[in-house]
Amino acid sequence: MIRRIEYKWIVGIVFVFGLFMDLLDMTIVNVALPTLSSEFDAGATTIEWVVTGYLLSLAVFIPVSGWAGDRFGTKRTFLFALSVFTAASFICGLAWNVESLIAFRVLQGVGGGMLTPVGTAMLYRAFPPAERAQASAILAIGAVVAPATGPVVGGYLVEFQSWRWIFFINIPIGLLGLAIAGLFLREERQETAGRLDVPGFLLASAGFASLLYALAEAGGHGFDSGRVLLFGPVGLALIASFALVELRAPFPMIDVRLLKNRIFSTANVVQLIGFGGLMGALFLLPLLLQAEMGLSPFQSGLTTFPQAIGVATMVQPASRVYRSVGPRRTLIVGLGGVMLTTLAFVWVGLETSQWWIRLIMLLRGFSFAYVLVSLQTATFATIGQAEMGRASSIFNSGRQLGASFGVALLATVLSSRLGHYGAELGDPATSADALLAFHEAFVAAAALALLGLVLALLIDDRQAAGTMRQGEARSPPEPEAALVAGD
Numbered sequence: 111m112i113r114r115i116e117y118k119w120i121v122g123i124v125f126v127f128g129l130f131m132d133l134l135d136m137t138i139v140n141v142a143l144p145t146l147s148s149e150f151d152a153g154a155t156t157i158e159w160v161v162t163g164y165l166l167s168l169a170v171f172i173p174v175s176g177w178a179g180d181r182f183g184t185k186r187t188f189l190f191a192l193s194v195f196t197a198a199s200f201i202c203g204l205a206w207n208v209e210s211l212i213a214f215r216v217l218q219g220v221g222g223g224m225l226t227p228v229g230t231a232m233l234y235r236a237f238p239p240a241e242r243a244q245a246s247a248i249l250a251i252g253a254v255v256a257p258a259t260g261p262v263v264g265g266y267l268v269e270f271q272s273w274r275w276i277f278f279i280n281i282p283i284g285l286l287g288l289a290i291a292g293l294f295l296r297e298e299r300q301e302t303a304g305r306l307d308v309p310g311f312l313l314a315s316a317g318f319a320s321l322l323y324a325l326a327e328a329g330g331h332g333f334d335s336g337r338v339l340l341f342g343p344v345g346l347a348l349i350a351s352f353a354l355v356e357l358r359a360p361f362p363m364i365d366v367r368l369l370k371n372r373i374f375s376t377a378n379v380v381q382l383i384g385f386g387g388l389m390g391a392l393f394l395l396p397l398l399l400q401a402e403m404g405l406s407p408f409q410s411g412l413t414t415f416p417q418a419i420g421v422a423t424m425v426q427p428a429s430r431v432y433r434s435v436g437p438r439r440t441l442i443v444g445l446g447g448v449m450l451t452t453l454a455f456v457w458v459g460l461e462t463s464q465w466w467i468r469l470i471m472l473l474r475g476f477s478f479a480y481v482l483v484s485l486q487t488a489t490f491a492t493i494g495q496a497e498m499g500r501a502s503s504i505f506n507s508g509r510q511l512g513a514s515f516g517v518a519l520l521a522t523v524l525s526s527r528l529g530h531y532g533a534e535l536g537d538p539a540t541s542a543d544a545l546l547a548f549h550e551a552f553v554a555a556a557a558l559a560l561l562g563l564v565l566a567l568l569i570d571d572r573q574a575a576g577t578m579r580q581g582e583a584r585s586p587p588e589p590e591a592a593l594v595a596g597d
Contacts, residue, residue: 118236120294125229127287128192130256131280132222135199136164137260137392139215141407142273149273150208162326163212167219168510169318174311175227176503177363180300184232184499187224189291195221196284203277230502234490235298239576243429246486255418261396262411269408300496307363313352314364318507321345325511328518332525364507365500368493373573374501377437377489378508380565384445384481385509386516387558391452391474392417393517394524394555398548399467401535403460416468420475421482428483433578436571437488440480442563447477449559455552460541481562491574516558524551 115123139161147157179187198218205211237244267275324342327335333342356362369375392414399410432440451474458467493501527547533540571578 117296118241120290121232121236124188124287124291124295125233127283127290128188128195128225128229131192131195131199131283131287132225133256134260134263135218135222135280137256138264138267138276138279139164139260141261141264141411142268142276145268145273146208146211150211152208156208158326159212160208160215162323164215164219164222165322165326165510165514166319167216168223169322169507170315171220171223172227172507172510173314173318173364173503174306175224175506176231176499176501177306178224179228179231180496180499181306183297183299184228184235185291185295185297188228188232188295189288191221191224191228192284192288192291193221194218195225196281196288199277199280199284203274227502227506228499230506231499232295232298234493234502235495235498239491240433240578243432243483243487243577246432246483247425247429255422259415259418260411261407262415265407265409265411269406300499305361307356307359307361309355310352310359310363313348313355317345317348317352318511319345320348321511322514325514325518328522332522333518362500364503365497366504368497368501368504371492373491373569374489374493376565376568377485378505380441380562380569381485381489381505382508382512382515383558383562383565384448384485385512386519387448387452387555387562388478388516389513390516390520390558391455391552391555394520394548394551395455395467395471397524397535398455398458398545402541402544402548405464409464413464413467414471416472417475417478420472420477421479422475424476424479425483428479429487431480432483432487436578437484437491437574438566438569438571440484441488441566441569444477444480444482444484445559445563445566448474448481449556449563451477452552452556452559456549460545487577488569488574491577516555519558520551520555523554524548527551 143157143160146152146160150157175187175191195218198214198221202211202214202218205214263279264276267273267279320341322345324338324340324345327337327341331338352364353366356364356366369378395414396407396410399405399413400407405413428440428444451470454470458470489505490498490501524547527550528534528544531540531543531547533543533547535544537544
């Protein structure tokens with residue numbers, strides 16, 4: 111029966127499997143860290159590497175994923191990435207000590223780093239420009255439902271089953287995704303891919319890994335930490351060197367010339383800020399619910415989950431609104447809603463009903479649906495088929511950096527304000543002061559949304575005309591990617 115489904119929707123189905131697994135994993139593991147620390151008798155510094163090792167592996171393999179998909183074929187690369195991720199999930203669940211778990215998480219990051227960029231390129235090649243708002247609706251569901259589902263599923267598994275199931279749960283999803291992808295995806299590769307840009311790969315991998323490590327350290331120790339002050343500037347310097355090398359490379363791994371495209375570069379900056387606000391607030395709220403309001407991880411996950419319901423409910427209406435009014439106004443409405451719903455947490459107290467918090471999260475999800483659909487559609491509005499793989503690497507690198515930056519920034523703000531008030535997380539004697547610190551951190555999260563709104567004013571709807579309803583009739587057909595014989 112699946113052969114009767116239009117091909118572009120088959121690509122969407124396959125991509126949702128990969129995106130959901132990748133993003134679910136990034137939040138589901140966080141819930142289990144205290145249990146893993148106890149299970150393996152590991153200190154906080156060591157257990158952090160279960161997350162940090164995965165993030166660094168992502169940073170190494172996201173940049174090369176676009177080239178690999180273009181050179182070896184998107185189907186083959188996607189199947190490889192999904193196989194590695196699924197197999198690594200299985201052996202993570204079998205880990206016998208913290209060192210083995212960290213090693214297997216690094217391997218898992220190899221697959222995770224390639225899954226989303228290659229899948230994004232496949233999706234936007236399958237959908238013509240005028241229909242990319244629909245493709246963005248598919249992306250939006252995975253991009254928010256998975257991170258919001260992680261605490262619910264992770265909390266349940268850790269509380270009522272075993273921590274090993276936070277990894278084993280990926281296996282049936284991965285196997286089903288592999289079966290559908292292997293049977294129904296077409297192979298596509300670009301003749302212009304060229305050879306691997308080794309200097310670019312080394313500089314990008316080292317630069318992004320250094321910068322993400324600095325941001326991960328800043329989240330726990332502040333931006334004035336010695337490691338942050340060392341690895342942050344080194345990472346930025348390496349990325350700057352990478353950009354200079356790529357400008358001269360005949361076959362750049364990531365074509366930084368794409369950033370000369372105004373709507374592409376502006377949308378990527380807005381995404382970096384917007385995802386920083388989204389993931390930063392999702393970092394703050396579970397801490398407030400568990401440390402100060404006394405909820406269990408599972409109860410906390412159920413309280414934050416309505417945001418995912420809001421996104422899933424609103425993505426289709428958001429894609430229709432986008433096609434009528436364009437990205438600029440849609441982004442302004444979405445980011446304005448995110449800002450106001452984030453500010454609403456300033457009026458949340460220790461005795462506030464969980465249903466009020468769930469309502470805020472639902473409305474926040476409604477707003478973020480507009481943000482995600484607009485950003486993901488506008489970003490690729492003027493990107494051709496041959497450039498799609500490398501453009502998706504830039505897009506996904508920016509999203510990962512934005513999420514890491516948001517968590518690091520808001521963790522630092524929270525830590526600073528807790529110190530200012532002399533409060534400690536989870537201490538009933540200082541809970542009133544801790545609440546004030548959380549309120550000020552939520553104000554900072556709202557400020558990120560406001561900054562994103564201001565930057566969204568720079569987006570020109572005329573450059574995205576091909577993705578809008580009024581641009582359908584005059585949007586020129588894009589050149590088809592080369593199909594490999596035998597698919």
